[in-house]
């Protein structure tokens with residue numbers, strides 16, 4: 199597996215970008231790390247040029263948020279970035295900024311639960327925005343769902359919670375030939391294993407709360423793409439709706455991001471090891487991990503991604519024993535969220551009532567993770 203090779207397009211490598219983009223010694227104190235700037239407002243010159251003044255009020259833009267935006271734009275290879283309070287505020291704020299009543303949106307049916315709720319309930323019932331949630335692992339299903347009102351196609355790949363992979367490069371021309379934009383929630387890729395803009399997407403979303411911060415101790419979201427597309431989204435979602443990132447969360451996430459290129463290959467390696475172990479275990483009914491040949495979209499994932507990230511699904515042969523497995527595990531914490539340093543496990547369903555374990559494989563020693571699963575499975 200070639201996990202996260204450096205791109206050969208004249209830019210600095212990903213590790214170098216993670217450590218240098220957005221980072222500068224502090225001009226006033228010469229501290230080698232960016233300071234945490236908690237001020238709400240910024241002193242203005244007597245006559246203000248609102249187009250060029252860098253900071254006015256911390257909800258519109260704050261220094262720590264901006265430095266994080268520069269770092270993330272450099273990593274994703276996008277012209278600009280908007281940092282927001284959470285992944286959900288990035289996605290739903292963008293939908294609200296781009297769509298009006300009468301418009302139509304197509305989205306992956308396997309999508310983050312709060313995004314689904316917005317698309318299935320609030321948009322159609324309260325705001326007059328028509329939505330179609332379809333199986334986007336089939337590009338033809340997307341094409342068939344287009345209407346003259348379709349303004350946006352939103353993919354989540356890999357999809358939460360099932361690891362479903364959608365073909366970004368195949369769906370981008372379907373969106374563009376219909377005059378629609380293509381957005382991709384790339385959270386599960388951990389940014390480094392997938393670059394949707396290079397595959398034709400217009401907008402990329404990340405929950406920074408996951409792999410990018412990586413330590414399970416901050417919330418944030420990011421919207422990435424061309425500046426002309428992002429400027430009105432920033433005005434609407436951040437300034438007018440108030441989805442700004444707090445300086446402290448931005449500072450914390452920027453600190454975490456510096457080691458993302460070290461962490462992601464380890465998540466990939468550990469997850470493959472755990473998936474391969476589970477796949478051979480007699481008490482395990484099935485395993486779903488994009489890096490396994492048995493995954494329904496393994497060939498597509500191999501083509502589209504550079505590493506398969508750290509998320510997998512499995513189930514045991516006797517589902518009544520799920521609580522017992524959770525009770526026996528010592529290293530996998532029974533909790534939601536993902537992309538943390540520690541491994542996490544929880545029971546999810548695929549929105550059709552099929553339940554299974556969703557595992558976020560952490561950065562522990564793979565041998566220890568396998569041994570922990572082995573001792574927990576032994577009596578199932």
Ligand SMILES: *Cc1c(COP(=O)(O)O)cnc(C)c1O
Pocket residue numbers: 284285286287310354357358383385386405406407408417418419
């Ligand atoms: C967690 C997650 C989100 C939401 O992010 P928050 O930062 O928790 O708001 C969105 N999309 C995916 C795929 C996620 O896993």
